[in-house]
Amino acid sequence: MRGFFLFPRFPGIILSAAVYGLAALPLPANAQTDTLEELEEDIHRQQKTSEEIERTAGESERLVTGDQDGIVTFADILADPDNVDLNFRFARQQVREGDLKGAATSLERILLLNPGFDDIRLFYAIVFFRLDNYEEAKQQFNLVLSHAPPPSLQAEAESYLSRIALRQKRTRFAASLSFGYHLDTNKNAAPSSKRVLVFGGPSNVRGPQKDTGILAIANASFTHDLGLQGGHEVFGGVTFLQDRQTVLNNIDIQSYTVSGGGIYHVSWFDVTPALSYTQLRIDKESYLRDYRLRLRLSKEFTPTFMGYIEPQFSHQKFQPIAESKVSHGRDGNLWGINFGGAYVISPKQKIALDLQYENKNAVFKFHAYERTRATLTHTWLLGSGQFLISSGTAGIDLYNRKDSGVSPMKRRDETYRLRMIYGAPLNFFSELAADYTLPDQIGDIIFTLTGERSWAVSNLNNYQYRNSKLQAMLTKKWNF
Amino acid sequence: MKKLFCGVLFSLLSPALVHAAGEQAGVAAAVRGEVQIVTIADQVGHKVTSGEPIFLGDQIESAEESGLQILLMDQTAFTIGPNSALKIDEFVYDPDTQVGKVTAEIVKGTFRFVSGKVAAREPERMLVKLPSAVIGIRGTMAGGSLDGDKAHVVLLGPGTDNNANERVGQITVGNDAGQVLITRTGWGTFVGGAGIGPTVPEVVPLDQLNAITGSLQADTARKKKEEKDKGASPAADGNGKKASQLSGQDTAEAIEASEETGTLATFADEAGDEQEDTVQDTISSNADGETTAGEFRLITTGQYHFNYTNSIVFSDATNGTYTIKFNIDFGAQTVGGGTSGISLTGHPDLTLIASQSISSFADSDHILKTELNQGDGTIDNVRFNGSDVILFNENGVTAGELEGKIVYDNAGLTANASFETSNRQSGLAP
Numbered sequence: 001m002r003g004f005f006l007f008p009r010f011p012g013i014i015l016s017a018a019v020y021g022l023a024a025l026p027l028p029a030n031a032q033t034d035t036l037e038e039l040e041e042d043i044h045r046q047q048k049t050s051e052e053i054e055r056t057a058g059e060s061e062r063l064v065t066g067d068q069d070g071i072v073t074f075a076d077i078l079a080d081p082d083n084v085d086l087n088f089r090f091a092r093q094q095v096r097e098g099d100l101k102g103a104a105t106s107l108e109r110i111l112l113l114n115p116g117f118d119d120i121r122l123f124y125a126i127v128f129f130r131l132d133n134y135e136e137a138k139q140q141f142n143l144v145l146s147h148a149p150p151p152s153l154q155a156e157a158e159s160y161l162s163r164i165a166l167r168q169k170r171t172r173f174a175a176s177l178s179f180g181y182h183l184d185t186n187k188n189a190a191p192s193s194k195r196v197l198v199f200g201g202p203s204n205v206r207g208p209q210k211d212t213g214i215l216a217i218a219n220a221s222f223t224h225d226l227g228l229q230g231g232h233e234v235f236g237g238v239t240f241l242q243d244r245q246t247v248l249n250n251i252d253i254q255s256y257t258v259s260g261g262g263i264y265h266v267s268w269f270d271v272t273p274a275l276s277y278t279q280l281r282i283d284k285e286s287y288l289r290d291y292r293l294r295l296r297l298s299k300e301f302t303p304t305f306m307g308y309i310e311p312q313f314s315h316q317k318f319q320p321i322a323e324s325k326v327s328h329g330r331d332g333n334l335w336g337i338n339f340g341g342a343y344v345i346s347p348k349q350k351i352a353l354d355l356q357y358e359n360k361n362a363v364f365k366f367h368a369y370e371r372t373r374a375t376l377t378h379t380w381l382l383g384s385g386q387f388l389i390s391s392g393t394a395g396i397d398l399y400n401r402k403d404s405g406v407s408p409m410k411r412r413d414e415t416y417r418l419r420m421i422y423g424a425p426l427n428f429f430s431e432l433a434a435d436y437t438l439p440d441q442i443g444d445i446i447f448t449l450t451g452e453r454s455w456a457v458s459n460l461n462n463y464q465y466r467n468s469k470l471q472a473m474l475t476k477k478w479n480f
Numbered sequence: 481m482k483k484l485f486c487g488v489l490f491s492l493l494s495p496a497l498v499h500a501a502g503e504q505a506g507v508a509a510a511v512r513g514e515v516q517i518v519t520i521a522d523q524v525g526h527k528v529t530s531g532e533p534i535f536l537g538d539q540i541e542s543a544e545e546s547g548l549q550i551l552l553m554d555q556t557a558f559t560i561g562p563n564s565a566l567k568i569d570e571f572v573y574d575p576d577t578q579v580g581k582v583t584a585e586i587v588k589g590t591f592r593f594v595s596g597k598v599a600a601r602e603p604e605r606m607l608v609k610l611p612s613a614v615i616g617i618r619g620t621m622a623g624g625s626l627d628g629d630k631a632h633v634v635l636l637g638p639g640t641d642n643n644a645n646e647r648v649g650q651i652t653v654g655n656d657a658g659q660v661l662i663t664r665t666g667w668g669t670f671v672g673g674a675g676i677g678p679t680v681p682e683v684v685p686l687d688q689l690n691a692i693t694g695s696l697q698a699d700t701a702r703k704k705k706e707e708k709d710k711g712a713s714p715a716a717d718g719n720g721k722k723a724s725q726l727s728g729q730d731t732a733e734a735i736e737a738s739e740e741t742g743t744l745a746t747f748a749d750e751a752g753d754e755q756e757d758t759v760q761d762t763i764s765s766n767a768d769g770e771t772t773a774g775e776f777r778l779i780t781t782g783q784y785h786f787n788y789t790n791s792i793v794f795s796d797a798t799n800g801t802y803t804i805k806f807n808i809d810f811g812a813q814t815v816g817g818g819t820s821g822i823s824l825t826g827h828p829d830l831t832l833i834a835s836q837s838i839s840s841f842a843d844s845d846h847i848l849k850t851e852l853n854q855g856d857g858t859i860d861n862v863r864f865n866g867s868d869v870i871l872f873n874e875n876g877v878t879a880g881e882l883e884g885k886i887v888y889d890n891a892g893l894t895a896n897a898s899f900e901t902s903n904r905q906s907g908l909a910p
Contacts, residue, residue: 074555081509081551082530088714095728100644101594101621103727105557109549110714112510112559115698117713119723126727131646132639133621135666135689143697156723167641178744189756194780206778217744229664229681231640241751250774251759255751265640265663280754288754303647320769322844324758344645348731379738381731387738423734423741446737450745463760477740 077106084110088120095127098347103127118149122157134164159440166479171224173480180215180473182450187211187248189456189465196462197407208465213245215473236260250323254281261294272296285321290314307341316360329364336371348381356395366403366411372396373415384431386424393417407460414457423448426474446475504533505571506552512698513546513562534568539587541565547696556582556596556606561695564589569609573598585609590695592623592636600647613655613671613678620649624668625692634668634684634692643732653678771871771879774843779878782810785820785909786882788901792824795894800826802886802897805909806833806869808879813838815871819909822864822886827893831861833869846870863890874902 072090091106107124125140141157186208194207221237241255261274280288298308314334318327336358358371373395380388399411427443452469516525550558554573565587573580580598599606608615611629624633638646658677668684789803817835854862866887874880881902888895
């Protein structure tokens with residue numbers, strides 16, 4: 001990453017050397033004049049040249065030093081509050097530190113004295129945009145546009161105005177489409193020992209099977225602002241998922257989920273009740289119908305720490321299919337509770353801990369279980385739209401009864417999953433590789449690359465497995 | 481705390497400026513046009529310049545087309561527009577603990593403020609007095625305008641959609657006649673005068689909002705723009721960075737993308753968990769129902785047999801028994817063969833059931849579902865033609881049950897029986 005910063009500095013160093021070299025040259029002899037008027041003109045020209053050299057040299061210095069200038073303290077600002085450079089550096093530093101409100105005041109100081117700095121005004125407007133102060137942001141974007149700015153500034157301002165127009169709509173719609181390709185080393189979740197228990201005795205089975213597959217996810221959703229001061233909203237959405245295997249077609253899955261609910265902001269919590277219905281199909285046969293109610297209570301304790309608790313209840317109805325003719329034995333209710341929190345370590349890093357407890361009942365008691373899981377997730381924003389999500393999940397599933405068809409022992413599984421997801425918009429790659437900015441409609445497509453290792457340790461060999469997964473996916477989102 | 485302030489003060493300001501009776505609260509910044517300061521000490525106004533200290537009790541007053549920003553030591557910033565006046569009544573701040581108190585008084589005109597460290601730590605410790613009401617702060621940006629003792633106040637953020645981890649802004653506006661809480665950016669209230677309570681918060685009309693914030697702009701305050709900007713914009717050399725990059729928006733945008741990616745991963749995980757349960761069922765415990773060749777192929781070792789005897793009645797009313805033996809060899813992937821067959825007592829007779837390889841079946845085919853027939857070689861005794869043997873999964877065990885029927889016809893002497901047995905035993909039939 002460091003190279004990305006070094007490269008653009010070279011032109012600055014070269015420019016700086018050239019400018020200083022130019023300044024050292026004597027003025028040409030023919031610059032000398034006889035008349036007073038010409039002399040004044042010459043003096044004026046020389047002064048202008050000197051100013052230009054000074055200014056350019058200053059710019060070059062800034063190019064060279066960039067963000068590596070020393071830390072600007074608030075005391076520096078108090079000592080020289082109208083210093084444009086100082087305020088600009090302080091504003092950038094405040095942005096990096098996540099103090100957007102402070103950055104707004106620093107940029108305002110520059111603009112109060114230099115209202116023609118359209119690039120600073122654009123910066124200022126985006127700070128308002130980030131603070132969800134859309135009216136002031138709009139005012140500033142429109143001021144930029146009224147000054148007939150260069151095309152790049154104009155395009156950026158117009159782009160944000162469009163986004164504000166979308167965000168200020170009471171009813172907002174969003175849709176997304178994802179396509180991915182994945183490789184699993186053990187898609188059939190088979191024990192690597194190739195042995196399973198049948199009536200307590202070992203039998204050999206076919207071992208892990210590698211397979212590739214194509215994943216498609218489509219989502220459409222809406223939110224409607226009820227127009228109240230509390231900002232209460234209702235929302236709804238539909239999600240479709242299809243995962244088609246190349247070889248193991250018998251476990252192709254399709255899943256449809258319809259959900260809806262509301263967000264009610266009260267003084268202590270945000271309350272989010274939601275209902276959802278999911279139908280899961282395996283190899284085109286309807287397998288599971290899940291009717292679920294969730295009630296999420298979340299609270300932002302500080303600007304950097306959020307906590308939540310989410311009880312849920314679900315009724316699950318399974319249907320026999322070719323791959324699982326006794327799946328109705330899994331029918332039953334599930335209740336559970338999720339809780340956890342997220343802590344913002346810095347403006348670019350967040351860590352979250354999610355804990356889950358589920359109690360599943362089932363017609364066949366050997367399918368009933370208690371599940372406890374913990375997931376630790378670290379999200380790292382790498383700049384230019386890139387992100388890296390690293391997560392680790394560990395859980396224990398305790399089954400209520402023995403399955404005499406398998407073993408006289410009750411099943412106990414420990415499950416683990418380690419996952420890393422790297423993501424970035426396509427624009428990042430095109431700019432990196434060819435210094436080319438893609439059109440917005442393509443440039444904002446998110447590419448993700450996922451690496452995953454999951455394994456289960458069970459007291460019954462049947463449920464012991466390891467799987468590694470690699471997945472590449474493209475996601476396009478539309479807001480309207 | 482005084483020592484702390486003095487430390488800052490002496491390092492920043494010339495001794496000549498440290499003259500006022502009150503404590504220094506901040507400095508004047510971005511002064512444009514005519515701005516006067518009336519100090520407690522001399523009660524006579526003098527023109528303010530940027531960098532000049534502001535002391536407690538000083539009243540700062542702007543003329544037409546003028547304005548400034550007042551920076552307090554805790555980074556609270558007040559901006560006032562033309563024909564406006566402000567006074568800092570109370571300011572206490574300990575930079576080490578960030579504890580303190582800020583009380584400012586807007587006397588007239590338009591204003592905006594961004595709260596600083598004091599309000600960030602203890603929001604209730606910052607108050608902004610208006611002629612007819614008081615604004616209480618809960619970590620926020622707000623603005624307003626005064627017309628005599630009438631006041632419009634509007635909350636300017638940060639809003640709930642802010643992507644900067646800023647605390648969502650809230651203010652209270654109140655007086656003896658009542659108090660309202662404003663929690664949403666762009667919403668505000670109106671106070672009609674002393675003794676009149678603030679109105680119920682509502683969305684501030686756009687023209688009114690723009691009038692407040694627009695009057696604070698230099699473009700508006702300095703209509704003639706007789707002064708040129710001082711030098712080049714420092715953003716012009718921002719390492720070629722666009723404003724989206726400078727503002728961190730390009731980084732913050734990844735928050736949404738990462739959260740959506742996480743949601744998609746969770747959705748796929750939930751579907752994948754069910755898929756995994758199903759495939760493990762298939763391997764270890766097939767469902768009840770007719771065994772398919774595909775299920776049979778998943779098991780690659782083990783030899784088993786069924787050996788089942790029951791009574792049968794012949795058509796001449798004599799009683800006898802039948803015995804069915806049937807081999808399963810997962811290793812060889814065959815069924816039948818060896819001593820597999822049907823035998824009768826009463827009218828003794830026997831047919832052997834030939835060995836059949838599973839390889840000839842498709843995954844979805846049910847094993848031996850078709851009738852046994854001497855003509856196709858599945859049995860060697862034509863008198864048992866029409867009998868059948870079907871393997872079933874039971875209690876999740878592949879081929880754990882044998883069902884079928886016996887059809888016997890020996891020149892008019894007939895017998896029929898149906899059977900069902902789950903008495904599978906290890907090894908091949910003796």
